Amino acid sequence: xxxxxxxxxxxxxxxxxxxxxxxxxxxxxxxxxxxxxxxxxxxxxxxxxxxxxxxxxxxxxxxxxxxxxxxxxxxxxxxxxxxxxxxxxxxxxxxxxxxxxxxxxxxxxxxxxxxxxxxxxxxxxxxxxxxxxxxxxxxxxxxxxxxxxxxxxxxxxxxxxxxxxxxxxxxxxxxxxxxxxxxxxxxxxxxxxxxxxxxxxxxxxx
Amino acid sequence: xxxxxxxxxxxxxxxxxxxxxxxxxxxxxxxxxxxxxxxxxxxxxxxxxxxxxxxxxxxxxxxxxxxxxxxxxxxxxxxxxxxxxxxxxxxxxxxxxxxxxxxxxxxxxxxxxxxxxxxxxxxxxxxxxxxxxxxxxxxxxxxxxxxxxxxxxxxxxxxxxxxxxxxxxxxxxxxxxxxxxxxxxxxxxxxxxxxxxxxxxxxxxxxxxxxxxxxxxxxxxxxxxxxxxxxxxxxxxxxxxxxxxxxxxxxxxxxxxxxxxxxxxxxxxxxxxxxxxxxxxxxxxxxxxxxxxxxxxxxxxxxxxxxxxxxxxxxxxxxxxxxxxxxxxxxxxxxxxxxxxx
Numbered sequence: 001x002x003x004x005x006x007x008x009x010x011x012x013x014x015x016x017x018x019x020x021x022x023x024x025x026x027x028x029x030x031x032x033x034x035x036x037x038x039x040x041x042x043x044x045x046x047x048x049x050x051x052x053x054x055x056x057x058x059x060x061x062x063x064x065x066x067x068x069x070x071x072x073x074x075x076x077x078x079x080x081x082x083x084x085x086x087x088x089x090x091x092x093x094x095x096x097x098x099x100x101x102x103x104x105x106x107x108x109x110x111x112x113x114x115x116x117x118x119x120x121x122x123x124x125x126x127x128x129x130x131x132x133x134x135x136x137x138x139x140x141x142x143x144x145x146x147x148x149x150x151x152x153x154x155x156x157x158x159x160x161x162x163x164x165x166x167x168x169x170x171x172x173x174x175x176x177x178x179x180x181x182x183x184x185x186x187x188x189x190x191x192x193x194x195x196x197x198x199x200x201x202x203x204x205x206x
Numbered sequence: 207x208x209x210x211x212x213x214x215x216x217x218x219x220x221x222x223x224x225x226x227x228x229x230x231x232x233x234x235x236x237x238x239x240x241x242x243x244x245x246x247x248x249x250x251x252x253x254x255x256x257x258x259x260x261x262x263x264x265x266x267x268x269x270x271x272x273x274x275x276x277x278x279x280x281x282x283x284x285x286x287x288x289x290x291x292x293x294x295x296x297x298x299x300x301x302x303x304x305x306x307x308x309x310x311x312x313x314x315x316x317x318x319x320x321x322x323x324x325x326x327x328x329x330x331x332x333x334x335x336x337x338x339x340x341x342x343x344x345x346x347x348x349x350x351x352x353x354x355x356x357x358x359x360x361x362x363x364x365x366x367x368x369x370x371x372x373x374x375x376x377x378x379x380x381x382x383x384x385x386x387x388x389x390x391x392x393x394x395x396x397x398x399x400x401x402x403x404x405x406x407x408x409x410x411x412x413x414x415x416x417x418x419x420x421x422x423x424x425x426x427x428x429x430x431x432x433x434x435x436x437x438x439x440x441x442x443x444x445x446x447x448x449x450x451x452x453x454x455x456x457x458x459x460x461x462x463x464x465x466x467x468x469x470x471x472x473x474x475x476x477x478x479x480x481x482x483x484x485x486x487x488x489x490x491x492x493x494x495x496x497x498x499x500x501x502x503x504x505x506x507x508x509x510x511x512x513x514x515x516x517x518x519x520x521x522x523x524x525x526x527x528x529x530x531x532x533x534x535x536x537x538x539x540x541x542x543x544x545x546x547x548x
């Protein structure tokens with residue numbers, strides 16, 4: 001047991017001694033929609049069409065020399081979808097406050113380095129409306145949907161060094177909600193999104 | 207599993223066919239019943255969050271089937287189908303009675319239904335996809351509406367021949383003492399129903415009964431004419447004929463029957479000596495002839511003298527006075543009255 005503790009301490013010292021810390025800001029353009037199964041377990045994903053929306057946030061980035069990458073972020077993410085049924089338009093507009101934590105690997109080439117990140121996120125619904133044929137309903141007040149959401153976000157991208165302490169990253173996002181948004185457990189709906197994120201990192205390491 | 211209830215109707219309006227302003231006075235046009243309703247998606251749809259329920263069927267083609275039954279689910283007296291389009295609010299308006307009548311209908315006209323029974327139910331079914339698969343919407347008894355009450359008081363001139371349902375007003379339809387026929391009857395009223403059976407009558411004519419045939423007229427009578435029976439035929443108009451010694455005088459509205467031959471006149475007789483006679487000159491009396499009996503009298507004391515009169519020639523008489531007494535009798539001028547018996 002003592003050996004294990006010593007080993008962890010050794011690697012810990014190594015990590016700190018070779019790591020680089022950064023503050024990040026990011027903004028993303030998203031296309032979001034829902035996955036939905038009705039009470040008969042019928043998939044009705046194709047009935048929903050995506051909407052263009054966005055997210056933005058700040059974070060902390062921690063790079064190790066061995067290519068491992070850790071990111072911690074707080075963001076506001078907009079979600080929702082549209083539905084046309086029987087010549088009537090229905091739409092949803094959701095806004096989540098979203099802490100997320102990700103791990104990835106950056107393959108350092110030169111100034112341009114590709115990477116792959118996997119985030120886990122937890123979203124908290126701060127605004128939500130459902131529009132039925134131009135009639136707005138507050139989903140939070142009507143308690144039709146859960147206020148919490150969680151899932152994964154897969155983000156391959158490239159990191160571009162602009163300066164000794166500044167770099168930018170462009171990444172593709174695939175958000176996969178794992179939580180059932182419905183309070184009614186007979187139905188199952190979840191968030192999904194595709195997006196493109198542009199971020200900036202400011203190194204704070206000495 | 208989330209159950210979605212069926213809501214087909216938000217509102218339903220029923221009222222008897224108010225096709226124009228002349229409502230109660232156009233009974234024959236009341237061959238329809240307005241029906242207005244909002245069609246709503248019977249199934250709804252499960253979606254994310256708040257599900258779609260009770261959504262009106264906007265601008266959709268739907269099928270509607272109306273059935274009028276005797277009692278709840280009783281014999282079908284009327285059944286028809288409609289295909290119609292809802293408007294942008296899901297509203298549709300139909301006239302029951304203007305649809306495609308099905309062979310299940312017991313009657314061929316809506317008006318033929320015995321509404322007097324007042325036990326009809328209206329069953330409404332809708333095919334939301336117009337695929338002839340109908341789902342029951344409502345099945346309710348017909349109730350009176352204000353305009354139906356209004357028919358208790360028939361408007362002036364509202365009833366005309368072709369507006370009466372079976373073209374016949376039956377005795378039980380009419381309360382006692384309610385009909386004034388002064389100006390309400392046209393055409394010829396038969397004798398058996400109290401009429402004359404004829405369209406016109408001769409002025410100032412006399413009418414005779416003739417069984418069930420129209421009353422017979424004797425025509426216009428002249429002075430003194432009266433209906434006189436004749437064996438084997440109807441009465442005829444004729445005058446009373448004067449027999450011998452009778453004078454009949456016909457006037458307007460009167461007949462005078464009198465004995466004939468009486469006449470009065472003055473005559474100068476003078477003095478008749480004893481054993482002498484007086485013979486008058488010929489006196490003209492029209493109508494007398496030989497063989498007639500002439501009776502004469504004087505308006506004075508004859509003092510025992512005899513008076514006689516006789517026909518001396520056609521239309522002529524003479525008066526003779528004989529004095530059988532022993533002294534002369536002076537008559538002077540006296541009035542003589544004669545009576546002729548023919």
